[in-house]
Amino acid sequence: MLVLLMRYSRTSTSPDQPIYIASTAVFMAELIKIITCLFMLHHQEKSYKKCIHLIYSEIVQKPYEVGKMLIPSGLYALQNNLLYIALSNLEAATFQVTYQLKILSTAAFSISLLGRSLNREKWLALVLLMVGVTLVQTESVTTVETLDNGQKPMIGLLAVLTSCISSGFAGCYFEKILKTSTTSMWIRNIQLGICGATFSFLGMMLSDFGQIKSHGIFTGYNALTWFVVTNQALGGLLVAMVVKYADNILKGFATSISIILSGIISFCLLDFQPSWLFLTGTAIVIAATFLYGAAS
Ligand code: C5P
Numbered sequence: 001m002l003v004l005l006m007r008y009s010r011t012s013t014s015p016d017q018p019i020y021i022a023s024t025a026v027f028m029a030e031l032i033k034i035i036t037c038l039f040m041l042h043h044q045e046k047s048y049k050k051c052i053h054l055i056y057s058e059i060v061q062k063p064y065e066v067g068k069m070l071i072p073s074g075l076y077a078l079q080n081n082l083l084y085i086a087l088s089n090l091e092a093a094t095f096q097v098t099y100q101l102k103i104l105s106t107a108a109f110s111i112s113l114l115g116r117s118l119n120r121e122k123w124l125a126l127v128l129l130m131v132g133v134t135l136v137q138t139e140s141v142t143t144v145e146t147l148d149n150g151q152k153p154m155i156g157l158l159a160v161l162t163s164c165i166s167s168g169f170a171g172c173y174f175e176k177i178l179k180t181s182t183t184s185m186w187i188r189n190i191q192l193g194i195c196g197a198t199f200s201f202l203g204m205m206l207s208d209f210g211q212i213k214s215h216g217i218f219t220g221y222n223a224l225t226w227f228v229v230t231n232q233a234l235g236g237l238l239v240a241m242v243v244k245y246a247d248n249i250l251k252g253f254a255t256s257i258s259i260i261l262s263g264i265i266s267f268c269l270l271d272f273q274p275s276w277l278f279l280t281g282t283a284i285v286i287a288a289t290f291l292y293g294a295a296s
Contacts, residue, residue, distance in 0.1 A: 007088075029200075037186045102167040104126055121292075128287065
């Protein structure tokens, strides 16, 4: 839902409404995440006093622990901005499948950061995944001339590839922090959110200050924009839960189901015409993902 609506919100605007500034949406998502975590913390502790005490002892008194979150939050801020670039320049389904390359980077960082090991079947699944993704990319590149709205697939592809590396590293780093300490997930997410909000605020000011000053931070916002921003924020918290209770590699399976849905919905609602190459690539990616899960 996030990928489809984010792309729709960037590419389909009426002539009388300006398009919203992407960097403000990334910043707003961080704020919504922090507010949601505070709400969840209160729900868990059932007392304002306890919440304030926890925030004081775990955040104000532990600047080093907050500082540890600078790395994943900086990467997520970069990645979340790159996502808008990618989705403004690629077909939603092409993006969705290409973005699965992050399964490879996640596997690599699971080995190096979390000390996991991968057997032969799992490596085979990863190679298959690359083949599948390459087929889908080939299809995207051959349709360069037919894309409208000034979309640039190569720029989109570069943005996705950078996001993949960032996603793998940040995910495994965050998983390590969540699983090697007893600090509550909501507190960890508030720590992450504080760093993320700071980074995305700086990003917003550096890249779009002029536009924000003359048109306001909420220029171009409509109900869909708020829906996308809230979806991004809650989706991020869902990622944290999956990483805490399962792991980053299993998260890849959940995403693979979303590829199928994204393709079907793009075909039905948007003007996406999948070729056989695209379908074959998608099938291989999905098969590889399941093969990876089946290999023990
Ligand atoms: O694609 P990937 O799974 O790496 O995306 C992770 C997304 O989840 C990013 O948008 C990131 O901002 C968000 N996230 C979050 N809070 C976490 C972990 C991830 O908002 N604790």
